[in-house]
Amino acid sequence: MTDHFGRFGWYDLMTPDPTAAVDFYGSVVGYGTQVWGGAGKPYTMWLSGQQPVGGVMELPEEARAMGAPPHWIGYVIVRDVEASTAQVEGLGGRVYRAPADIPTVGRFSIVADPAGAVIALFQATGSPMAPRSGEHVGEVAWHELTSTDPDAAWGFYSALLGWEKTESMDMGPEMGVYQMYGRDGKTLGGYMKAPPSWQGPSAWLYYTNVARISTAVETLKAKGGKMIHGPHQVPTGDWVGVAMDPQGAVFALFSKVE
Secondary structure, eight states, rough: OOOOOTTTEEEEEEEEEEHHHHHHHHHHHOOOOEEEEEEEEOEEEETTTTTTEEEEEEHHHHHHHHHOOOOEEEEEEOSSSSHHHHHGGGGEEEEEEEEEETTTTEEEEEOHHHHHHHEEEESSSSSSSOOOOOOSSEEEEEEEEEEEEEHHHHHHHHHOOOOOEEEEEEOTTTEEEEEEEEEEEEEEEEEEOOOTTTTTTOOOEEEOOOOOOOHHHHHHHTTOOOEEEEEEEEEEEESEEEEEESSSSSEEEEEEEO
């Protein structure tokens, strides 16, 4: 059995209006959808082609009470969710939700790194969750962390998930070094220090593959979303842009085609 430890395998959108989100992201990204009845509460899966890659559900009341805005959260595959979650506080992080069951699917926990960025840890109880390649429409192509304390964050993730540094890029005196990371020879994304203009806590950003970025941006604006940065071309020749959906969740677009 292939060990996918340390790889992102699922992405959930927590939003106050799941119905509006399904319409928005279906139009902008090209997601298909499928209602899943096993969650005990309304839950719709995002489909890339015929493959589920994530889901959308209403932002829980307890999360709203803690001040959580609409957001995307990535699930990282671990071998033993109890054991991994037990490591979190010793590594300087915080456990927001202790391990809990997703019926017939697996167990998960919600944790934060020492600088406050939130992710989920996931262990399958049935068929193992296989990460997607990121090369198809609707799949996440890049996982980026902007951190107020990148050194502490890196110590956390490298110890907890076995991530290794790969290439790096100097972005100048204000932005500093953009450090890429991965596991088992697969680059997963990058992380950087929050710039002086950064507002808010450390955060993860997920770049979703779209067929053509110019078309996605045009549709996004027509559907009530807004661009925060870009779109612009990166050194690899790909096109990226950071956006906000009409409910306030921040996400990113990725395409090989302008």
